[in-house]
Amino acid sequence: METHDHSHDHAHIENPVDAAPGYYEVMETAVRELLIEKQFIGRGEIRRQIEVIDSRTPALGAKVVAHAWADPGFRSRLLADGRAACEEFGISFYDDTRLIVLENTHKVHNLIVCTLCSCYPRTVLGLPPDWYKAKPYRARAVKEPRAVLTEFGTDIPDDVEIRVSDSTAIVRYLVLPRRPEGTENYTEEQLAALVTRDTMIGVATINTVK
């Protein structure tokens, strides 16, 4: 490493934020600056919204799933209208999206994808994982879902129907995984601890890997 004229010692790892902005990054900055300049939105509002999004994590979705497992009435309302049931549970929706909750059974396994971009149930799960936004998953989930699931370590029996829900517009999807056997005496907190992000996307089942 070359000599520095400052005294403190630190590794020089390239920070991606320091790289030159790409075409779309420049466009986003330009649009954002214009919106601020014309007073449509304020800088504080943007910062606040980032904080709101970061406050949503898969732990929220796990609580919803655990509550649905524990309370049959809530489960019915959740399947009838995902958004209304989540709002009743205290989870606000900061956008105009609807939520359809897809129940896995011993006959049906649900998988969610957004082939056009990265639509994701952010209000209940937070930001999507990088692979969910990448083209290989988006292209293959609708074309060879069983091969994709196998790569995630999830084998779905041949007599189980796979339903892939492609989120294109106003609807977001959340998978309600199957409650594992032997959890009859679990508390909601213990149940929620079993539920991971991937089980609510549908690339894993609760039993895939402990």
Place this chain on the structure above:
Amino acid sequence: MQDSSITAAKPQVSLLKALGEDPSLQVGDVVRVSVRYPVGHYRVPTYVRGKQGTIEAVIAPAINNEDEGFGRNSGLKGYYYRVAIPLTVLWPGYTGQPTDGLRIEIFETWLERI
């Protein structure tokens, strides 16, 4: 006696619905996704265009994004439908199970009744 009071609360006239106020398609209808390639970004993936499916659910009406997205303040609402398409229909030579299927929400302007 109690029941009649409930009936009386409803309007006694039949209302005429405006065009598009009610969904034009029903659950179970067989539809084809239009094959059109308008310039711009439309939320209908090309892999489903021209494919045949079945209406599985009517989704509550939403603002016409295809107008709004292009700067036209249409103020009009339209219906999205949850459409079921078997993966064997989408992908000839699909090697999974014949029951495997896609579910996708499509705006009414892209659906043709068969």
